[in-house]
Amino acid sequence: MLREEWPEPLVKDIARRRAIFVIGSGVSRHALGADGSTRPPVWKGFLRDAAERFPRNRDTEHIHRAIDDGDLLHACEWLKNRYDEDWTTYLRHRFTDPRYTPGRLHDLIALLDTRVVFSLNFDDIYENKSREIYEASQFTKNYSDADVCEFLRNDARYVVKVHGNLASPATLIFTQEDYARARIKHSLFYSAFDAALMTHTFLFIGCGYGDPDVNLLLENQAFSFQPGSVNPHYFLTAEDIADDMKRSLRKNRNLKTLCYDKVDDEHTGLISAIEQLHSKVTDSRSALLENANW
């Protein structure tokens, strides 16, 4: 359950499909492998496991330290270099091979039907679920697509893969180098992202707040207008974030933190929070049907 009420402006924006969800590895985590126990790794856990492959010694210690310190992009870059040609196989081994089935959370996010969902995940768990629900009205766009910006103006449903997809590992973005290259080479996507942030309300679900690209965009916008004059974007988390940090997120990135009780290690509290959101949005859409004010 959410610790507070869902903010009314957010509910209204979702109801009118003027909101975009950003889903991270915390959402994928709600899927379950065919063996009934494997779950997709979260970012940090994935890197830690990947580092296990090499003996821990003077040559590799800095990788572990980088992971501990949260310098995940460098850790990833170094691991990728070490894995070399095995990297793709290893990625698919972790994100594709276990044949993940989407969970109730995926269902609910799709049923909220925001029209556009940004996925930071390499797996295709959410896309599979939402295609099942949206059928012919859904398209998946990669950040590198020449026409990626169509999600802004067309009326179809879109899943936008912000960091690429395991179907084409060459386009994956997750090392320091990938980020820098993509920003320059695929600037179309970044302007579309920027435009989306300006015109839509974003809700981050199951994401950390360390994604460098997203942060850049958020900061650029947060400081380009009078503080407090524009509705915030929302950051949903179960972590105990210090009030100082919450204030910084709000001030520097115009991100309002919403906390839920995770209830258990499976984060069932997130599911009930989104269920609650779903019923609020359904009410709000019924009201829109009556007053036609969408």
Place this chain on the structure above:
Amino acid sequence: MKAIAFFNNKGGVGKTTLLCNVAAYFAQEGLRVCVVDCDPQCNASQYLFHDDFLESTFDDPKQNIESLFSGLMAGEGHATQVPMKHSAAFGVDVVCGSPGLSMAEDFLAEEWASLNTQRGLSSTMVFQRMLKSLENYDVVFFDVSPSLGAINRTVLLSSDYFVSPMSIDIFSLKAFENISRWMDKWRAHWEYSVNSPLLDADNPAVVDAKSLTGASFIGYVSQQYIAKRDATGERRPVKSYDEIIQQIDGQIDQYFKGSLLPPKPYEIGKIPNLHSLAPMSQSRRKPIFSLVAADGVVGAHFAKVKEAKEIFGEVSDEIRKRLA
């Protein structure tokens, strides 16, 4: 063959939507289904067919339900043929309605007043006669108007069963009291009249008439409670829905006896608010669960369409079970 009327004297409770979708579901299950539109408002006909097709059937009384009455009203006896149309989208045969059917209201009321004559009796059995020629169907659905009038009395007299679609509100509480009083009254009148010594007991029509006792009640289908906030922003508690359901069951216990007391639970099923899918299905002339992208379904509404199929499936299965 079983004949079922979908009947409630309150309008706007989703009666026609329920009937047409249940009929389509039965048809998909491989049953031979006929829908008879006995409501002069013709909502069922409008749902099952496009306007240009209906225009020609409305204009010609031989093509619609009026044909059952034109001969009768002219004193020429029962029609020999039932005008049958086929709705491909729903997979059912249809006796189309007509706004002109309202003329039959007065006629049937007058004939009812002379039940003790051969003619009055015969006219009142007009739907019984029609059903005889529909013997090759597995099930016949009657859509009727929301009234306690002569046409509905005539339909219910000849049907095997009736189902009440209803909304969960205080008006529905009163509805069952009205229905039971009305049905008790005319059933007693019928019983008395067909046993009148003035009638020739050996006449086949009289023998038929004696076998008719009127439709049995097999339960109600509720339009599910929609969570709405009241003026203070409070969510109306789910309790009030359960309370009304319980009161409705209490009313049924109180007012319906014998064959009018349905099997338990009295509630056959619930139809949730289908929002925009109901009008979309009406304008596309298709069952709700057959809607596709080309009809305008987008996004999460695909999930609603699938859900609708399950919901109508459950209600249909339960109705079918109760026909046995």
